[in-house]
Every structure is written in structure tokens, then in C-alpha cells.
Amino acid sequence: MKKKRKFTIKSKHLIVGMTIFCIGLIIITLSSPFVTDPIRNAAGFVIRPFQNGINTVGNWLTDKQSGFKSVEDLSDENKTLQAKIDELTTQNNELVQNQYELDRLQELYNLDKEYSEYNKVAAQIISKDPGNWYNVFVINRGSDDGLAVDMNVIAGSGLVGIVTEVGANWATVRSIIDDESNVSSMIATTSDTCIVTGDLTLIDQGMINFSQLTDKDNVVQEGDKLVTSNVSEKFLTGILIGYINQVTTDSNNLTKSGTLTPAVDFKHLREVLVITDLKQQKTE
Amino acid sequence: MKRKILDCLMILICFILQTTLFKSLAFASIAPNILLIYTVSMGFMQGKKEGLLVGFFSGLLIDVFYGDLFGFYALIYMYMGYFSGFFCKIYFDEDIKVPMLLVAGNDLLYSFFVYFTRFMLRGRINLLSYFQSVIMPELVYTVLITIILYRIFYAINHRLQEKEMKGKRSSWLRG
Numbered sequence: 001m002k003k004k005r006k007f008t009i010k011s012k013h014l015i016v017g018m019t020i021f022c023i024g025l026i027i028i029t030l031s032s033p034f035v036t037d038p039i040r041n042a043a044g045f046v047i048r049p050f051q052n053g054i055n056t057v058g059n060w061l062t063d064k065q066s067g068f069k070s071v072e073d074l075s076d077e078n079k080t081l082q083a084k085i086d087e088l089t090t091q092n093n094e095l096v097q098n099q100y101e102l103d104r105l106q107e108l109y110n111l112d113k114e115y116s117e118y119n120k121v122a123a124q125i126i127s128k129d130p131g132n133w134y135n136v137f138v139i140n141r142g143s144d145d146g147l148a149v150d151m152n153v154i155a156g157s158g159l160v161g162i163v164t165e166v167g168a169n170w171a172t173v174r175s176i177i178d179d180e181s182n183v184s185s186m187i188a189t190t191s192d193t194c195i196v197t198g199d200l201t202l203i204d205q206g207m208i209n210f211s212q213l214t215d216k217d218n219v220v221q222e223g224d225k226l227v228t229s230n231v232s233e234k235f236l237t238g239i240l241i242g243y244i245n246q247v248t249t250d251s252n253n254l255t256k257s258g259t260l261t262p263a264v265d266f267k268h269l270r271e272v273l274v275i276t277d278l279k280q281q282k283t284e
Numbered sequence: 285m286k287r288k289i290l291d292c293l294m295i296l297i298c299f300i301l302q303t304t305l306f307k308s309l310a311f312a313s314i315a316p317n318i319l320l321i322y323t324v325s326m327g328f329m330q331g332k333k334e335g336l337l338v339g340f341f342s343g344l345l346i347d348v349f350y351g352d353l354f355g356f357y358a359l360i361y362m363y364m365g366y367f368s369g370f371f372c373k374i375y376f377d378e379d380i381k382v383p384m385l386l387v388a389g390n391d392l393l394y395s396f397f398v399y400f401t402r403f404m405l406r407g408r409i410n411l412l413s414y415f416q417s418v419i420m421p422e423l424v425y426t427v428l429i430t431i432i433l434y435r436i437f438y439a440i441n442h443r444l445q446e447k448e449m450k451g452k453r454s455s456w457l458r459g
Contacts, residue, residue: 011332015366018340022362025355036354043348050300058308127303129350132314132422133398136350138303172350179403200403201413204312267313 044142044167051127052140059270118236120154120273121145126170133200135178139272142169150234152275158263159183159228159239160272171274176241177208177266184232185210185241188225194256196226196241202259206267207245211257220247226260236279287444291326291338294440298322299345314421316429317391319346323365324387325437332369339365360397364390380434387430388423395419 028035123139141147143166153160153173161175176183181198194213202208213220224244228235242262249256298318306315319342327335343361347354368386376382399414408414 009333011336011366011369014333015336015362018336018362019359022340022355022359025358026353029352029354033352036348040348047296047300047349050296051304054300055304055308058305061305062308127300128307128315130299130302130315130319130346131317131350131398132418133402134350138349179408180406200408201410201417204417 040165041167044170048126048138048140048167048170051138052124055124055126062268118275118277120275121147122271122273123171124271125269133179135175135198135203135266136164136172137175137269138170138172139274140170141274142167142171144168146276147171147274148276148278150278150280152228152234152236152239152279153272154239154275155264155269155272157240159235159241160264160266160269162234163274173272175266177203177262183235183241184229185226185235186229187213187215187220187244188227188238188240190215190219192220193229193231194226196260203266206265207259207261208242209257210244210260211250211255213247213256213258214254215247215256220244220256222246232279234279236275236277286447290440290444291334292341294322294437295319295338295342295345299342303349311425312421314418314425316426317394317422318429318433319343319361320364320391320394320426321387321430321433322437323361324368324390325383325434325441327365327368328371328383328386329375329438329441330369331372332366335365335367335369336362337365339363356401360394364394378438380431383434384427384430388427391423391426392419395422 121141123141123145125137126140127138129136139153147163147166149163149166151163153163159176161173161178161181163171164174165172174181175198176196177198179198179200183196184193185196186193192213192215194210196208196210199207199209210226222244226241226244228237228239228241230237240263242260242264245259245261247256247258298321302315302318306318309315323335323339323342326338339361340358343358344355346357346361351357368390371382371386374382395418399411399419403414404411
């Protein structure tokens with residue numbers, strides 16, 4: 001009986017009904033975005049382990065791909081890297097000395113090291129957004145490991161993104177190169193604030209945009225460090241975002257904008273660290 | 285029944301592969317859209333209704349895991365499956381040109397739809413650069429992958445159809 005009835009539904013009617021259903025869903029989620037959380041959570045339990053497993057295959061393939069680099073390239077790279085190591089060693093020595101000085105001065109001033117000691121959780125990226133329009137990925141840690149929405153995600157020394165959704169064993173992270181991402185940031189040296197925005201058209205060149213930089217004295221140059229600003233609501237202060245590539249004055253002659261290179265290599269990102277301290281908690 | 289289970293399985297496999305394996309095989313940070321290929325092939329091989337349903341569930345899966353608007357991708361994919369179903373009449377064994385054209389057309393429409401609803405409305409009006417950096421590479425990559433994947437989908441479908449036919453015939457004989 002049931003089968004017979006199903007056969008009588010015409011595809012015309014079905015598509016009209018389903019369209020109404022979909023639009024209804026869109027409207028519901030627009031008005032209250034958290035209705036769908038239980039569904040997402042339940043589905044996550046089923047799919048995430050598979051993604052985790054298959055992703056290892058994908059990573060293995062990427063390894064193979066990069067293994068095809070020619071020997072000449074590698075030896076060239078080796079030389080430049082060696083030079084860089086020398087450079088960094090000298091720099092490091094200087095920094096170590098500075099650190100001693102800083103420690104001493106901090107002791108003198110009784111400053112607590114608020115920003116250097118965040119609690120972190122390591123996580124692996126298990127899957128990425130299926131389309132090419134967004135740069136959102138999923139990590140294999142969730143609320144079971146103490147993660148919550150709005151936690152900052154870093155890799156190495158730079159900012160990767162922010163947690164936008166959390167399930168029991170997974171969390172979604174929107175990276176700062178995503179087109180919808182906006183990060184309030186500042187120039188490390190001058191503390192001038194600006195907004196860092198992802199741009200889909202620049203991703204392939206490995207760059208992101210910044211805008212609304214007020215720099216009256218014209219001191220900001222290429223190569224300057226950009227860090228997260230102290231006025232940001234969600235991002236902890238002083239996390240490195242990247243280095244300025246190019247600065248141009250806007251047509252209003254008041255603000256500047258340009259591009260920067262993120263400190264993180266987003267193309268080869270696999271492991272990330274989630275800072276489990278929230279900015280809102282810190283300030284409270 | 286068998287077909288439904290198989291469809292569910294195939295959608296799941298495509299989704300998992302698309303979010304993991306194919307993302308790490310991406311060229312210039314562009315990955316092919318396998319779920320689109322599956323939806324279009326099913327619509328093309330099975331008709332409007334099948335395409336519509338496969339598209340709906342593929343899109344729903346994306347919505348559940350990645351969409352912020354529930355039903356957005358379900359809607360797009362559903363219509364892609366439905367429209368491919370119109371070409372079911374000219375479905376012909378092993379012909380690969382029509383599905384390739386269909387995939388190309390659908391991918392183009394899909395990209396433009398996403399661009400207009402999610403990007404242009406946010407003030408990203410530079411269509412040409414989006415076209416160059418995202419829409420075109422995705423189109424080319426997806427169509428190339430279609431050449432391989434369509435044959436696989438076709439083989440699976442063909443085998444299933446043969447079995448269904450056999451089942452029908454034998455029950456006929458028995459009756």
C-alpha cells in the first residue's frame with residue numbers, strides 16, 4: 001500500500017514540497033541558529049571517526065606528492081635554510097639576553113606573565129569544508145576536551161582562527177583567511193589598530209587583507225608585525241597574525257590598507273593548538 | 285530498497301572523501317565537488333525524482349556539518365539533481381559527453397548561486413577575480429574528475445539495474 005502511494009507522488013509536486021521545506025529550514029535557522037545543534041552533534045558522532053581515518057590516507061598522499069621534489073631544489077633549500085639557521089642563532093642569542101633582562105625587569109616591576117602562559121590543547125585537523133568558498137575546518141577535539149565556542153586557535157607561533165562550533169568530539173574552526181573572517185588587530189610596534197579580513201581571491205597567493213589602519217606619522221612599513229589587538233572581543237591580545245606585505249593610503253587620506261602574509265602556512269596545516277582560555281574569562 | 289541503501293552509502297562515501305582525501309589533493313587550494321558529480325549523475329541516470337532526493341540528502345549532509353544556514357545547500361543540490369533529471373530522456377549507455385556538460389553547467393550555476401547569495405550580498409562585488417580564482421578552477425577540476433567518477437557510478441548503477449531487472453523477470457515467471 002505504502003509503495004503504491006509513493007509512486008503516485010510526481011517529481012513536480014515533490015520538488016515544490018521540498019523547496020518549501022528547505023526554505024522553512026533556512027528561515028528557522030536564521031531566526032534561532034541553535035535549533036540544529038543536537039542534530040549536528042548526533043551526526044558528528046557517526047561521521048567524524050571515518051573522516052579521521054581517511055584523512056590519514058590523504059596526508060600520506062600529500063607526503064608522497066611533496067616527496068617528488070627534485071634533489072636540486074632540496075639542496076638549494078638546504079643552503080638557504082642553513083643560512084637562516086645561522087641568522088636565527090645570532091638573533092636567538094640576542095633574544096635570550098633580552099629575555100634575561102626582561103625577567104629581571106619584570107621581577108622588579110612585579111608583573112605577572114599574563115600572556116605567555118595560556119592553557120593549550122593540541123588537536124588534529126580531520127576534515128575541511130567541502131566547497132571551495134570557505135576556509136573552515138574540523139578538528140578532532142570537542143567539548144569533552146574542554147573546548148568552547150570563541151576559543152582561539154594557533155599553530156606554531158601564529159593565529160589560525162577561532163572555534164565557531166563545538167560537538168562532543170569535534171569542533172569547527174574558521175580560519176583567518178576565510179572570506180567571512182574579521183580580526184581586530186594592531187601593529188606590534190606602534191599599537192595602531194586595524195582590521196584583518198580574509199579574502200578568497202588572495203588565498204592562493206598566501207595573503208590576507210587589512211584595512212582601516214590609522215597611521216598618522218607614516219611609520220608603518222612592509223615587514224611590520226601585526227598582532228591581535230587588545231580591543232578585540234574574542235581574540236586574546238598579542239597573538240601574531242603575520243607580516244605586512246604592502247601598505248597603501250586609502251582614498252580618504254586618513255586610513256591605510258594593504259595585504260599581509262600570515263605567519264601560519266595554511267596550505268600545509270595539520271596540527272593546531274587551541275587556547276582554552278577565553279578572553280572574556282581573562283578580563284573578568 | 286537495495287538502491288536506497290546504496291544511495292545513502294554512496295552519498296556518505298562521497299562526502300567523506302570530499303572533505304578529507306580530495307581536500308589534501310587540491311590544486312591551488314581548489315578541490316573538486318564530488319557530491320555534485322554524484323547528484324548530477326544520479327539525476328541523469330535515474331530521473332528527476334531520484335536526482336532530487338540524492339541532491340537533497342547530499343546538500344543536507346553539508347548543511348549538517350558545515351553550513352550555517354540549515355537547508356541552504358540542500359536546496360541548491362536538490363535543484364541540481366532535479367534539473368539533471370530532465371536529461372534522463374537522452375540517457376544513453378556509456379556516453380560521457382552529456383554528463384560532463386551537465387556537470388559543467390551545474391557547477392557553474394552552483395558557483396554563481398553561492399557567489400551571489402553569500403559573497404556579493406556582503407559587498408564582494410569583484411566577480412571577475414572570484415571567477416578566475418575559484419569558479420573556473422573548480423569547474424575544470426570537477427569536470428576532469430567526472431571522466432573517472434562517472435564511469436564508476438555508471439558501472440554501479442548498471443549492475444544494480446541488471447539485478448533489478450532479473451528480480452522482476454523471475455517474479456514474473458513465478459507469478
